[in-house]
Amino acid sequence: MYKSSHIFRFIIGTILGFVITTQLRYLLLHQSCFISLNQVSDSQTTNSDEHAVQDIINISDISDEKRLIFIGVMTAQKYLDTRALAIHNTWGKTVPGKLIFFSSSSSKVNTSIPLVPLPNVDDSYPPQKKSFLMLKFMHDNFIDDFEWFMRADDDVYIRTSQLETFLRSVNSSKPQFIGQAGLGNKEEFGQLSLQADENFCMGGPGMIMSRDTLRLLIPHIRYCLKNLFSTHEDVEVGRCIRKFVGIPCTWSYEMQSIFYHSFSGEEMFTARLKTKEIHRAITLHPIKQPAFLYRMHSYFHSLNTQSLRYNSLLLYREILEMENILSEAKLFSNSNQLFHFNTSVLGMKPALNKFYPVNRDETLVWDFLSKSIYSLSSSNPKRRLESYQQVAVNDVVMEVMEIINKYSKQRGRVIDFKEILYGYVRENPLFGVDYILDMLLTYRKYRGKKMTVPVRRHAYLQKTFSQLEFKEENSQNNNFPYSDKTYVNIIVPLYGRSDNLKRFLTNVENICLKTQDKIRIAVILFDSDQEDAIESKMVFEELVRKYPTYDMHIIEAPGPFSRAMALEVGSKAFSLDALLFFVDVDIVLSSGVLERIRLNTIKGKRVYFPVVFSEYDPEYYDNDAELPLLSEERGYWRQFGYGIVSIYHSDLKQVGGFDTSIQGWGKEDVDLYSKVVRSNLTVLRAADPGIVHVFHPISCSPELEDLQYEMCWGSKLSSLASQKTLAKIILRNPQKYISIR
Ligand SMILES: *[C@@H]1O[C@H](CO)[C@@H](O)[C@H](O)[C@H]1NC(C)=O
Ligand SMILES: *[C@@H]1O[C@H](CO)[C@@H](O)[C@H](O)[C@H]1NC(C)=O
Ligand SMILES: *[C@@H]1O[C@H](CO)[C@@H](O)[C@H](O)[C@H]1NC(C)=O
Ligand SMILES: *[C@@H]1O[C@H](CO)[C@@H](O)[C@H](O)[C@H]1NC(C)=O
Ligand SMILES: *[C@@H]1O[C@H](CO)[C@@H](O)[C@H](O)[C@H]1NC(C)=O
Numbered sequence: 001m002y003k004s005s006h007i008f009r010f011i012i013g014t015i016l017g018f019v020i021t022t023q024l025r026y027l028l029l030h031q032s033c034f035i036s037l038n039q040v041s042d043s044q045t046t047n048s049d050e051h052a053v054q055d056i057i058n059i060s061d062i063s064d065e066k067r068l069i070f071i072g073v074m075t076a077q078k079y080l081d082t083r084a085l086a087i088h089n090t091w092g093k094t095v096p097g098k099l100i101f102f103s104s105s106s107s108k109v110n111t112s113i114p115l116v117p118l119p120n121v122d123d124s125y126p127p128q129k130k131s132f133l134m135l136k137f138m139h140d141n142f143i144d145d146f147e148w149f150m151r152a153d154d155d156v157y158i159r160t161s162q163l164e165t166f167l168r169s170v171n172s173s174k175p176q177f178i179g180q181a182g183l184g185n186k187e188e189f190g191q192l193s194l195q196a197d198e199n200f201c202m203g204g205p206g207m208i209m210s211r212d213t214l215r216l217l218i219p220h221i222r223y224c225l226k227n228l229f230s231t232h233e234d235v236e237v238g239r240c241i242r243k244f245v246g247i248p249c250t251w252s253y254e255m256q257s258i259f260y261h262s263f264s265g266e267e268m269f270t271a272r273l274k275t276k277e278i279h280r281a282i283t284l285h286p287i288k289q290p291a292f293l294y295r296m297h298s299y300f301h302s303l304n305t306q307s308l309r310y311n312s313l314l315l316y317r318e319i320l321e322m323e324n325i326l327s328e329a330k331l332f333s334n335s336n337q338l339f340h341f342n343t344s345v346l347g348m349k350p351a352l353n354k355f356y357p358v359n360r361d362e363t364l365v366w367d368f369l370s371k372s373i374y375s376l377s378s379s380n381p382k383r384r385l386e387s388y389q390q391v392a393v394n395d396v397v398m399e400v401m402e403i404i405n406k407y408s409k410q411r412g413r414v415i416d417f418k419e420i421l422y423g424y425v426r427e428n429p430l431f432g433v434d435y436i437l438d439m440l441l442t443y444r445k446y447r448g449k450k451m452t453v454p455v456r457r458h459a460y461l462q463k464t465f466s467q468l469e470f471k472e473e474n475s476q477n478n479n480f481p482y483s484d485k486t487y488v489n490i491i492v493p494l495y496g497r498s499d500n501l502k503r504f505l506t507n508v509e510n511i512c513l514k515t516q517d518k519i520r521i522a523v524i525l526f527d528s529d530q531e532d533a534i535e536s537k538m539v540f541e542e543l544v545r546k547y548p549t550y551d552m553h554i555i556e557a558p559g560p561f562s563r564a565m566a567l568e569v570g571s572k573a574f575s576l577d578a579l580l581f582f583v584d585v586d587i588v589l590s591s592g593v594l595e596r597i598r599l600n601t602i603k604g605k606r607v608y609f610p611v612v613f614s615e616y617d618p619e620y621y622d623n624d625a626e627l628p629l630l631s632e633e634r635g636y637w638r639q640f641g642y643g644i645v646s647i648y649h650s651d652l653k654q655v656g657g658f659d660t661s662i663q664g665w666g667k668e669d670v671d672l673y674s675k676v677v678r679s680n681l682t683v684l685r686a687a688d689p690g691i692v693h694v695f696h697p698i699s700c701s702p703e704l705e706d707l708q709y710e711m712c713w714g715s716k717l718s719s720l721a722s723q724k725t726l727a728k729i730i731l732r733n734p735q736k737y738i739s740i741r
Contacts, residue, residue, distance in 0.1 A: 056114045057141050059098055068167060069097040069208070070146040072134045075154035076123040077107045080115065083154040086290035088113040090297035091157060096164040097146055101154075102134040128233045131203075132221045135237070139218040147172040149214050151237070152206045155286040157269075157296045162282045166258070172210045177241050179207035180259040181249040184235070200238025201249035204285040205259035207234065213245050220244040258282045266292070273299045274395055279402070309466045313346060320347025345430060350462040354431050366436075369393070369423040379723055393420070396435055400459055404441075412447025421456070432464040486598050487518045488646070489574045490581050493566030495526045498535040500585040500696070505543050511591050513547050519594070521552040522573045524566035528556040563643075564658040564668035571649055571657075577603070581646045586694050587612070593690035600684045603648040607676050610645075610688035614638040615695040620721035620729070630689055633722050637687050641715075642669040644691060647676075655679045666708045695719065 059067070073092075075084045084101045088111075092099050100114045107117040116137065121130045131151060138149050148167055152158065170176060179201030183194065194200070201207035209217070217240060224240035242248055260281035262268035268277070269287050273296065278284065287293045320343045348354050357363045367375035373385050385393070401417050408414045423437040437459045444452045490508070494501060501523070512519045523540060527533055537554060544552050557569050571580050581597055583589075600608040615635040621627070627634050655675040662668045676683055698719070700712035721729075730737045 053116055056100060056116060059142075059145060062098060067097055067146050068164060069095065069148040069150055070138055070142050071095055071097070071099045071150045071152055071158075072138055073099065073101045073152045073154055074127055074130055074134060075101050075103050076127075077103055078123070079154050080107060080109045080113065081111070082290050083288070083293070084109075084113055084115075085111055086293045087154065090293060091160055094160040095158075096160060097148075098142070102130065102137070104130070126231045126233050128228060128231075128236055129225065131233045131237060132225055132240075135214065136218055136221060139214050143211060143215060147211055148208055149211070150206055150208045151203065152283075153204055153285065155288045156204065156206055157284040157287055157293055158206065159282050159300060166282055167208070173212070174210060175212040175216060175245050175247050176210040176250075177201060177207070177213055177238075177245070177247050178209075178250050178255070178259075180205050180255045180261060181251055182234070184232075194235070194239075198239075198242060199249050199251070200232075200235045200242075202259070202261060203234030203237075205261045205283045206285070207237070207249070209241070213241060213247070216245045217241055259285075261285045269296060272391075274398060276398070276401075279303075279398075313464060313466070316343050316346040317349060319343050323347075346464070346467060348431075350464070352434055352436075352460060352462070355428070364426050364428050366424040366426045369420065369425055369437075373425075392433075393423075393425075393435075396461060396463065397437070397439070400437075400439075400461065404457075413443065413445040415455075416442045416444070418442055418454070429465070432462060435459070435461040435463075437461065484595070484598065485518060486579055487520055488581050488594050488597055489520045489522070489578045490583060491522050491524065491567060491570035491573075492583055492585055493524045493526075493561075493563050493570070494533075494536060494585060495561040496530070496532045497585060498532050498539060501536050502539050503694075504585040504587070505539060507588050509543065509547075511589055512594065513543075513550065515591075517594055520550070520574070522570045523554045524557050524570045525554050526557050526559075526561045526566070560663060562660060562663050562668075563666075564662045564671075565660045567668070568658045568660050571652055574649055576650045576653065578649045579603075579646065580649055580652065583644055583691075584693075586696055587644065588692045588694055590690040590692075593688065596688060596690065597646045600686075601646045601648065604651065604681075606682045606684055607645065607647045607651060608684045609642055609673060609676075610691050611685060612638045612641055612644050612691045612693050613687070613689065614641070614693040614719055616719060616721045616725070617695050617697075621725045630692075633725055635692070635695075636718070636722065638693065641693075642673040645669070645672065651681055655681065663705070666711050 073084065073087060080101070080103065084103075087099075088101075100116055102116050102118055104121050104123040105117045105119050106122075107115060109115050118130060118133050118137065121133055123130075135149070135151065142149075170178070181199040182202040183199055220240060220243070224236060224243075228236050229239065230236065238249055257277065257280045260277060260283060262277075262285065266286055266288055269284065269292050284296065287296060323343065355364065365376050367373055367377075369385070372382050373389065374382050397417055397420070401415070404415050418440040421438040421440055423435060425433065425435050427433045439457050439459060441455050441457055442452060443455045492501075492504065508519075508521070511517075523536075525533055525536060528537070540552070540554055544550075553573075555569060555573060557566055559565070567582050570582075574580060579598070579601055596610075597608060600606065613630055613635050614637070616633070621633045652672075655672070655678075658668050659671045662671065673683070698712065698716040700709055700716060702709065704712060720726075
């Protein structure tokens with residue numbers, strides 16, 4: 001009884017299933033009425049674009065050895081200007097064979113992408129007819145010309161040289177159907193009319209057929225188009241190939257990573273690209289936004305550059321070795337005569353002791369890495385890894401793991417990275433970055449006696465810097481308007497401090513006026529009836545009398561002091577095409593500065609925010625002549641100061657000028673900097689050795705606004721003395737500063 005009812009249910013089930021699939025088929029075919037026999041005609045093109053198509057399919061310029069693969073990209077009219085163009089401009093340029101885009105019959109482009117509008121095909125979805133007719137087009141025109149044929153989507157990135165290497169390792173004289181095997185997702189499972197052991201090649205990451213596969217498939221596409229079981233074009237191509245060629249999509253676990261489809265959607269490719277998945281892949285899908293396709297392309301370019309650099313490094317090492325051998329053999333005495341490059345640094349073998357310090361100060365200092373980073377060089381010795389450091393460490397680890405796993409397949413084992421237990425890192429401008437990492441790894445052996453064990457590995461690593469590279473800009477092509485005849489209009493706000501003005505003017509006289517450089521000066525004076533201001537005016541007028549041909553004047557400004565107001569008033573004194581240089585009386589300039597200002601400030605394009613060297617309080621450091629001018633003890637680069645700037649007047653106006661509602665000193669510089677960053681102008685920020693901020697005691701008025709008051713104290717304390725000096729002071733007087741509780 002029990003048994004018979006079981007059988008009964010089984011029969012019912014089968015019949016029901018049958019009814020449903022036939023019904024579904026019926027619905028599908030009639031809903032999207034694109035299947036009709038006469039449309040799958042042999043006629044190629046009937047319209048006036050015939051000539052264009054003839055040109056596109058002409059492959060006489062492709063040499064025989066480059067005829068490896070034909071790639072057909074299925075696209076639609078609305079993506080021709082975007083996705084198709086992006087592919088054409090990126091990986092489409094390096095296909096080892098031929099690439100053509102296929103779209104609906106009415107498609108038109110105004111760019112030069114190779115496009116074939118398929119007759120009697122529209123852009124409706126699903127694109128089953130487009131797909132099958134594209135395969136037919138490939139077959140009819142190119143079956144004898146290429147070994148491989150690929151059907152690709154317009155949102156895929158293909159690493160063409162990896163693809164070439166891969167395909168050349170596979171026997172193309174057999175029927176092959178290569179791609180990532182799919183079975184349909186959970187929701188679709190059972191609805192694709194696939195048997196348990198049947199698969200298809202997923203369309204997204206691309207499917208590749210050998211010549212035999214395409215040849216055996218094409219006579220049957222009418223039948224397959226008439227007998228669709230699902231709305232999935234890739235499933236139907238797969239079904240047709242299985243039925244008439246007799247092969248499934250490659251059943252290989254590896255294909256998932258080679259023909260990579262991101263199930264997290266596009267996000268995968270919008271974030272960090274240095275990941276295992278992306279490095280392993282040959283095709284990457286989906287990348288729907290052209291901007292991310294270009295980004296991917298440039299990333300792979302950078303990997304390529306990196307590997308070329310590495311090869312050149314190896315050559316340098318070889319040259320150095322040869323030089324040594326040859327000079328030992330006394331074949332030539334001065335090794336540098338033969339080569340025009342310096343091999344003494346790049347040619348060195350990787351080692352942690354390339355450099356021997358002569359004294360303590362020269363020692364290259366290691367930072368300690370664990371959950372935090374501990375370093376001597378920072379005023380905050382224990383801190384979280386900055387994101388750039390984290391990225392650098394991740395990159396290094398990934399590169400090491402790639403090296404460790406390079407032969408893992410041959411050895412039947414794979415080693416996975418778990419975490420860094422601790423490590424040391426140091427950088428130095430000559431030799432690069434050194435790492436010592438204690439890594440926890442998992443060792444998995446899958447051939448022979450299987451096992452999984454945790455292992456620790458110490459890695460000693462060195463990332464060498466490459467040679468300095470520079471690009472010469474062509475002054476004509478680049479409308480580079482450098483001229484030493486351009487006037488630099490110096491604008492100086494002044495509030496008291498006549499002594500400082502005196503020093504400033506003497507400095508300007510020495511480096512600009514005496515050398516007859518083209519400058520103008522406007523000093524913006526507040527509280528002009530104060531005694532100190534009267535003194536300032538006298539000093540200034542003396543200079544004006546001495547250099548009568550120069551345009552130099554004082555502008556008296558009303559009201560409470562505001563640096564923003566002063567600079568705004570000062571810039572109004574000059575024409576719109578004037579080059580403005582905002583500076584303070586505490587600054588000492590040296591020769592070369594004006595040249596850099598003229599060079600680095602470009603009208604309508606670029607604003608120059610030099611990083612100023614700021615002196616510490618000379619009371620604290622041992623002010624002997626031994627100390628170099630821009631040394632660590634004498635001062636620091638004021639990375640967060642934006643007050644000294646050169647900009648064209650018209651650009652200042654375009655970004656909105658200074659915020660004159662800001663009173664006193666500070667904040668107006670940050671405000672201008674943010675405005676420039678948000679505009680379409682670019683910022684040039686660089687340490688300028690010719691601009692030194694001379695130390696002066698800072699007093700912070702409690703009347704300042706909270707934020708300004710805080711910033712004032714920040715700059716007061718940070719300009720006291722270097723860490724080294726402070727440490728020396730403390731060590732000299734431990735009783736006074738260190739209390740032991
Ligand atoms: C293909 O192009 C070449 C020159 O690029 C030309 O000589 C040849 O006639 C063309 N063939 C056809 C069939 O148009
Ligand atoms: C042709 O180019 C214009 C502007 O470059 C673009 O807006 C338009 O969509 C293009 N048309 C076609 C049919 O590609
Ligand atoms: C490739 O396959 C063909 C057909 O099976 C066979 O004759 C040929 O020897 C194969 N070539 C290689 C290199 O294995
Ligand atoms: C090569 O570079 C090293 C390190 O910068 C330097 O000491 C050496 O003088 C250079 N040699 C030549 C020939 O320029
Ligand atoms: C920058 O933007 C301004 C308007 O905001 C515009 O007039 C100018 O042409 C733009 N410049 C460039 C180089 O795009």
